[in-house]
Amino acid sequence: MRISDRLARIKPSATLAVNAKAQELKAQGREIVSLAVGQPDFGTPPHVCDAAKQALDEGFTRYTPVPGIPELREAVAGYYDRFYGAKAEGANTIISNGGKQVLYNLLMALINPGDEVLIPSPYWVSYPAMVQLAEGVSVFVPTTPDQHFLVSVDDLEQLRTDRTRVLILNSPSNPTGCCYTQAQLDDIAAWARQHDVFIISDEVYDRLVYDPATPASLSKLWEAHPESIAIVGALSKSFCMTGWRVGYALAHEELVKAMVRIQGQSTSNINSVTQKAALAALSGSWDILDDMKKAFVRRRDMAYDIIVNGWGATCPKPDGAFYLFPVLKQFYTPETPDSASMCTRILEQAGVALVPGSAFGDDDCIRFSYAVDDDVLRSALDKVGKVLTGK
Numbered sequence: 001m002r003i004s005d006r007l008a009r010i011k012p013s014a015t016l017a018v019n020a021k022a023q024e025l026k027a028q029g030r031e032i033v034s035l036a037v038g039q040p041d042f043g044t045p046p047h048v049c050d051a052a053k054q055a056l057d058e059g060f061t062r063y064t065p066v067p068g069i070p071e072l073r074e075a076v077a078g079y080y081d082r083f084y085g086a087k088a089e090g091a092n093t094i095i096s097n098g099g100k101q102v103l104y105n106l107l108m109a110l111i112n113p114g115d116e117v118l119i120p121s122p123y124w125v126s127y128p129a130m131v132q133l134a135e136g137v138s139v140f141v142p143t144t145p146d147q148h149f150l151v152s153v154d155d156l157e158q159l160r161t162d163r164t165r166v167l168i169l170n171s172p173s174n175p176t177g178c179c180y181t182q183a184q185l186d187d188i189a190a191w192a193r194q195h196d197v198f199i200i201s202d203e204v205y206d207r208l209v210y211d212p213a214t215p216a217s218l219s220k221l222w223e224a225h226p227e228s229i230a231i232v233g234a235l236s237k238s239f240c241m242t243g244w245r246v247g248y249a250l251a252h253e254e255l256v257k258a259m260v261r262i263q264g265q266s267t268s269n270i271n272s273v274t275q276k277a278a279l280a281a282l283s284g285s286w287d288i289l290d291d292m293k294k295a296f297v298r299r300r301d302m303a304y305d306i307i308v309n310g311w312g313a314t315c316p317k318p319d320g321a322f323y324l325f326p327v328l329k330q331f332y333t334p335e336t337p338d339s340a341s342m343c344t345r346i347l348e349q350a351g352v353a354l355v356p357g358s359a360f361g362d363d364d365c366i367r368f369s370y371a372v373d374d375d376v377l378r379s380a381l382d383k384v385g386k387v388l389t390g391k
């Protein structure tokens, strides 16, 4: 088989090895708990499911316009007005298959071969692969736990060149859960504008921000400078709709049209039934978020206490999403010298699946998801603690 050179450059996902090992152990009858999950452990709200059932009953099963049905695009525009006071038209939005396809469309629409894309590191796994598929060059901006894994304007300026075209910001962050404040985002946006660097602001976790922190977004600034920012959103995390595949962008109309050209020649519209469900989500009750946030705060605090006070690990306390990203390199050994081998050891000895930090560009750390039941989380962390500390 001859597979394209383009694909040869794409690294296989570093999470695959741990997943394969977890499957192997499960097949042997071992009980495996996964703290590697990237989705809430809550169900999609009933009124959203009902809207999908109704769409099916009404035969809403045909092609729709590529960027989505007009009422859903209006609802997405309304979302940014409701939460951030940003005024937009439906024409400034596109509905895609998850935040993932939005990001892919954006990079394909913005990047020419050789263009540099600044990516704060640690980063979400798919950014560098997507940049590569768009024939761009990822330039990683390193951060430390001391700075809560957040970049400053100085950090960015050090790595800016005359080829820098795009900066990808992600707040709240996967894998760290850390969040920029509105003032930090605004400072970075001012720097980017001054140097003609386009910002893709990945805000797919924006509803999952915990008191006293408040959700920050570049959508209000987008209204003033629509040619220099695009916002990525999704219902995957906030409405527990990961499998439905619904994400959206807020962008300049010209950029939306470019994304529609890409999407129109690749996947066309997203699933018609999902669009009706998404409309019900955006225009109905948001109560599900209150319960979910209470549970996430409780679990975050419990896990943070065990990891930081129990194991003595360094870990910035995250304000959002459902991940913790502690530094665990002090527990690495000659036999398990990196995050991947340490995750394999934890899986074998404790029966707990985690994601190695190397997948996110930081081999000193390991990612823990707390999107699991409280008791499961506590017992899994106890087992991991025994492997790491021997206690």
Ligand code: PLP
Pocket (backbone or CB within 6 Å): 038, 097, 098, 099, 100, 101, 124, 170, 173, 174, 202, 204, 234, 235, 236, 237, 242, 246, 247
């Ligand atoms: N951006 C970040 C930071 C994510 O963590 C994810 C999913 O894990 C996505 C984008 C993609 O989300 P979706 O499932 O909506 O495609």
